[in-house]
Amino acid sequence: MNKTRLQTLKKKRKWLLMTKLVSIFYLLAISFIYLTSGSATEAHYNFVTSDSFEFQAGTWWDGSHLVFLEDEEEENVVKGCEAVKVKIPVQNDSEYGMMGSTEYEVHQTNHKNDAQIVTSGTIPALDAKEKEVITFTADKPGNYQVKVYQREGYEDNYETRTETWSKTIKVVCEEDDELKPDESTPEEKGQPGSADENQTDTEEKESTDSDRSSNEQASDDTEEVSQEEEQSQDTDMSEENKATEDETEGPSETEDDESENVEETETQSSEEQNPDEDEDSRDSTK
Amino acid sequence: MEKRANKKRKKPNFMIWLNRVFTVVFYTVLTLALFFVTISKASGGEPEIFGYQLKTVQSGSMEQEFQTGSIIAVKPGGDMTRFEKGDVITFVAEDQKLITHRVVEVVESGGKTLYRTKGDNNNAADLNPVRSENVVAVYAGFTIPYLGYFVDFAKSQNGAFLLLIPGILLLCYAGFTIWRALSELDKSKKRLDQASEAPQSES
Structure with a gap:
């Protein structure tokens, strides 16, 4: 009995010892977990590695591709005798946004193919598929074209800036529209006006109504310069023209042909009298 | 005989001392833990120990x-x-x-x-x-x-589970000792019963 009691006592002690040990372990563990916990507890250590390498700095193509949103088939004709606002939509037709702005220029081309910059501006950086409308005021009738510079390095061309031109935009007077059929038959253009006008019309088939008005102005100017006698002659001639035209005015234009031919010869004779005047008028149409 | 008895006594003495040491450590840790937890909870913010x-x-x-x-x-x-x-x-x-x-x-x-x-x-x-x-x-x-490794491990799910193992083992051990003690009691009871029954049958 004594032995068994001793054994149980020993076991009890062992058990107590184990319990205490485990309890201390738990206490310490929980204490440390608690002490190292918190809102932003763990100290984090970063490791910075630096390396040196070379790369060529400069500009590179951002992948943008600017296009004019215009109908291929349809002609761009804007009617208006006074200053007209022309709007040309442009789109960045690519999957990439532009990394910067680019420039555009509006050119006016006349019949001698001399391009003249009317205005220029910048297109802001457009996102992929974003559109922008270029607006400019066309104060003179004529042919206009917009030139857009693609971004630097467009399609890996770093030497020069790639240009994209819009279709020609024709700005015409509305009155001119009515007279358009006359262009094919220049003889019929004998509208009431000075004799010089007729001449210029026959020379330049593509002259517009604005040209005509400028001709009139030019002829007016020359009239002021030229002698009064010539002026009176000139005006007489034009009055005669008017009179004949009034007489021959009828429903069909073909009937007027003969009488108009007569008029032309008469006007030509009057031009011979003052050649300077004629030259002036030609200059003004250029 | 006395020498033997002394030898026998020395072993339990060591165990007693070890037990006492563990008791002191346990209560010290418990007191400190309670103290720091209470203080840092009262002051708010992150847990601190002597301002660290x-x-x-x-x-x-x-x-x-x-x-x-x-x-x-x-x-x-x-x-x-x-x-x-x-x-x-x-x-x-x-x-x-x-x-x-x-x-x-x-x-x-x-x-x-x-x-x-x-x-x-x-x-x-x-x-x-x-x-x-x-x-x-x-x-x-x-x-x-x-x-830090231990603390980080203990904070993780697996770690927390592993931490429970000593506790579970302790419980198992406790259960086992109780069961053994009970079975020993049963055995001694049976022996007593058998001892008391034997003279009755003889008579």
């Missing part, structure tokens, strides 16, 4: 000063513009992480103090200088290696 915070080290950028997986003590508070070149400071980085690095340069700019910092084990200084407002503590020079 304990941090586990996650990476080796400051190795040799303190190792990865160790626990370090840092002292928070005070004038954050007081640090000089050579001090090891704990600061909040841009991504709200705490970083402990050594000050390599103190920059005074526009009435503000900026610290250029570098990990001892890094070959370059940190990219961004640290503003004094972002400094939270200074390294106190006290570190316990490897304890």
Whole structure:
């Protein structure tokens, strides 16, 4: 009995010892977990590695591709005798946004193919598929074209800036529209006006109504310069023209042909009298 | 006989002493734990021990000063513009992480103090200088290696599960001893019964 009691006592002690040990372990563990916990507890250590390498700095193509949103088939004709606002939509037709702005220029081309910059501006950086409308005021009738510079390095061309031109935009007077059929038959253009006008019309088939008005102005100017006698002659001639035209005015234009031919010869004779005047008028149409 | 008895007594004496030591340790740890927990809960904020915070080290950028997986003590508070070149400071980085690095340069700019910092084990200084407002503590020079690994492990799910094992074993052991004690009691009872029954049958 004594032995068994001793054994149980020993076991009890062992058990107590184990319990205490485990309890201390738990206490310490929980204490440390608690002490190292918190809102932003763990100290984090970063490791910075630096390396040196070379790369060529400069500009590179951002992948943008600017296009004019215009109908291929349809002609761009804007009617208006006074200053007209022309709007040309442009789109960045690519999957990439532009990394910067680019420039555009509006050119006016006349019949001698001399391009003249009317205005220029910048297109802001457009996102992929974003559109922008270029607006400019066309104060003179004529042919206009917009030139857009693609971004630097467009399609890996770093030497020069790639240009994209819009279709020609024709700005015409509305009155001119009515007279358009006359262009094919220049003889019929004998509208009431000075004799010089007729001449210029026959020379330049593509002259517009604005040209005509400028001709009139030019002829007016020359009239002021030229002698009064010539002026009176000139005006007489034009009055005669008017009179004949009034007489021959009828429903069909073909009937007027003969009488108009007569008029032309008469006007030509009057031009011979003052050649300077004629030259002036030609200059003004250029 | 007496000598034998003494020898026999010595063993239990050692066990008794060990038991006592464990008891003292247990109560000390328990008291301290309760004390610190109560104090830090009452004061609010992060848990502190004698004004120091304990941090586990996650990476080796400051190795040799303190190792990865160790626990370090840092002292928070005070004038954050007081640090000089050579001090090891704990600061909040841009991504709200705490970083402990050594000050390599103190920059005074526009009435503000900026610290250029570098990990001892890094070959370059940190990219961004640290503003004094972002400094939270200074390294106190006290570190316990490897304890951080244990704490981090204990915090994880698997760790927490493994931590339960000693407790479960203890319970099992307790159950086992109780069962054995009960079975021994049964045995002795049966013996007594048998002893009492035997003379009756004889008669």
